């Protein structure tokens with residue numbers, strides 16, 4: 001699909017069209033994705049992922065699913081906790097990002113699979129843990145996404161998500177609104193002639209607030225939920241256990 005077509009559907013109410021547009025948007029920015037992540041987080045995103053993985057208290061033999069894996073930056077901190085008899089399954093529906101991911105990771109116990117997170121090709125109770133980095137916000141059906149996560153998690157399996165959030169402090173909220181609504185979209189336009197920056201702003205604005213997210217996770221039996229924020233509340237980790 002050409003760039004101009006995905007732009008029309010990025011904010012569509014039609015979930016199928018929107019999902020296809022999101023997929024095409026990520027495909028169009030794939031080559032710049034890692035550098036931009038680094039720039040936008042001031043190089044901090046690896047540290048945040050590491051902290052998120054620590055919340056899982058993984059056993060070396062665990063089987064872990066990383067949803068919406070993109071270029072696979074969650075795989076590195078996960079692989080540091082998992083031994084050769086454990087496994088990491090990384091799923092995304094954007095082939096150009098998965099190609100980058102496949103170049104980074106070639107170990108036998110890392111399976112990289114092209115699939116829709118809303119319709120996972122795994123049996124119930126398959127994984128000891130599920131991670132998702134900046135992915136929940138992109139799902140066109142959040143409730144379906146989290147019910148898939150709960151379905152594939154084993155009983156007492158662990159879940160962690162890291163994503164954008166909105167600061168509660170009014171000053172931080174004002175500043176981050178300016179950066180997200182103006183500066184980041186402008187940078188993406190200049191670098192890639194892309195609407196990815198504006199999409200980031202809009203999807204963050206619309207994303208469930210952390211308390212709503214806790215309720216929704218609770219409703220699919222993910223309990224003992226805790227949260228932690230970074231970057232003045234612009235980034236949050238949320239984690240819990242499937243009961």
Ligand SMILES: C[S@@+](CC[C@H](N)C(=O)[O-])C[C@H]1O[C@@H](n2cnc3c(N)ncnc32)[C@H](O)[C@@H]1O
Pocket residue numbers: 019022023026037067068069070071072073074091092093094097115116117118132133134135138139140
């Ligand atoms: C912001 S990127 C995050 C990538 C990676 N997790 C990271 O932390 O850098 C969001 C990813 O979600 C993927 N995604 C969005 N909706 C999806 C879906 N329904 N099924 C699979 N992947 C999806 C996109 O292709 C993209 O790679």
